[in-house]
Amino acid sequence: MDRAGFASDPGRARGRLVPEEESSFRSCFQRDRDRIIHASAFRRLKHKTQVFVEHEGDSYRTRLTHSIEVAQVARTIAGALGLNPELTEAVALAHDLGHTPFGHTGEDALHALMGPYGGFDHNAQAIRIVTKLERHYAEFDGCNLTWECLEGIAKHNGPVVGNLPWALAECNGAFDLELHTHASAEAQVAALSDDIAYNNHDLLDGLRANLFTDEEIRQLPIVGTCYADVDKKYPDLDPYRRRHEALRRVFGVMVSDVIDTSHARIAASDAQSVEDIRHLGHPVIQFSDQLWAQLKEIRSFLFTQMYRAPSVMQVRAEVSAVVRDLFPIYLNDPKQMPAHWHSDIEAANTETALARIVSDYIAGMTDRFALQDHKRLAGG
Template structure:
């Protein structure tokens, strides 16, 4: 695509523009962004991707992640991961990988920080229940909800709804796990059976997101960093909660190998340090494998631009086959011993009841919602009225959902 030049006899290069020279040829270049849905003047001090990252960080939806949980409801303790701490950990891992591969760290970080914006209260249990409630109105999908938040629901700027993020960030949000449609537009991947969520199909039609191709390397890095953070830190949270013990990790790939290494090199280490040293080695092993395997794939594909990355018939950022198998076994262990633990299932079942009760209450009596959510509700059709209720509930934190349930029903379903 030629050499990128920023030299001007009238104006010196800004720092972010100078950094573009240091990126790999297959990186997404901020100065070559496909732009924003609503055109804006370029910032003199920040690249387009830096502005995206900053807008995500300052959004109300990002702040709410502080009180949205993944596996444990907030009353169980302050030391478990929330969506916010998880997103920050994903961003750190993603930046480390992106820097090593010569990709744009700011785009990678923007995607890492934004990837969980669409999650409901109470983790996947809340998402599953809200999807059931919305079954007759297009269902609910957290990736589609994230797109809805950054293109419509955030209302902060005078000139547009949403955050008006760049095409590259929106592309990464929608398809960081791979293509979601075939070349003829047929839904594929996770939407092959259910069809594309309306939020994705409508916006993609207005701002063509090339749903049939892979996303940039930066988006792929953010996606795999999410997997790394999930697995490693769920080990930590599971041990902290007493759902399994350190000794149970002995025969589990990745975790067992890391544990054995720590026991050998640091005998007699107290439990908190033992756990941390084990988890950090799991993270390091997975990052090292991703960098090595991605380097191998890059050498094989020899992409000359980000468009070459998108045109490949497989992801360029990936685990090796050997580590992918170890990761599969580790995920199976966590599924059995943590996600399906009777204690976790019991609390999630009651959390789902909160979501169901709130949805039914607001649907039957919209006046129970705050004024800004009731505005013009009578003029909407049934599907849009249901989506308004869905948006309101999806944006709640765990504690706000519980407070609303107590207000409406005068009981606390998590403890009765």
């Protein structure tokens, strides 16, 4: 379909930190997406926790499968709204690159350890990865992404004001991302697609883990109606297919609501350009108020029944200890890190600089590598 006037135009992109000759057959946003897919940090998401630690089962989502699902949803919504699908997909694929091993549990532990050194934030770490830590290209560190892609990664959840995470402040000092404004509509789509994906797949993963039952989630808004629709159309469907049919309908309800609501909000805003979108002072990609209220009820259920389930909390405590044990070991003896980190270690002239290198290293670990290294170094 034709692109809307408020869509991000690759022909008008603001460029890259290191200028490059343009490709003859890929737009700049396509190249961003491709570089993210080929990044080492993206591959490592295969073995990083979404909710369940990677070794707990092969059927649960990991950060990689989650990111792919987010990108699929985001591209669908972008297409329906006339936005640029490649930029939307790039931001969606990159949004979790900065996650530590063990998901938010690992992030909480690392943030506490990094308290004296500026803290840790996974969104800012994603920026650090694509501007500094990926080191595959001859002419630059990172992936040298476009301004628009960096902007989307940095502020897809909204403007970033106040005390900036140090990793984001470092990037913003070199390439002003206008952090006080909202991001493009494409980045906003990526943010809402994240909500859609995890609200749906966490229900399925919780069912697989026997943390709750189909009948329990039938009491939830949206979900109950979808189960009833399936039961009416397929009265004798086996339980496994019934579950999937119902939850894919939940997916569809959320996607349709975002498309309809966002169409109306964009029309009401009278935005004619991507700059208009950035300076409206509010997001244009949103759920309806009614659906948002229903999703809050679903999220509350997942919080108590899944994210804070005793079995999940036990594993959270165990993996938090892994991060807490590893950090001082590397800080006190950084040469325990692989040889290709040693030049960075030698250049670190303060404890803060060294701590940030250790943080980079631990944040980049997969679940299994962190567990193996903990066993090797701490006897865990």
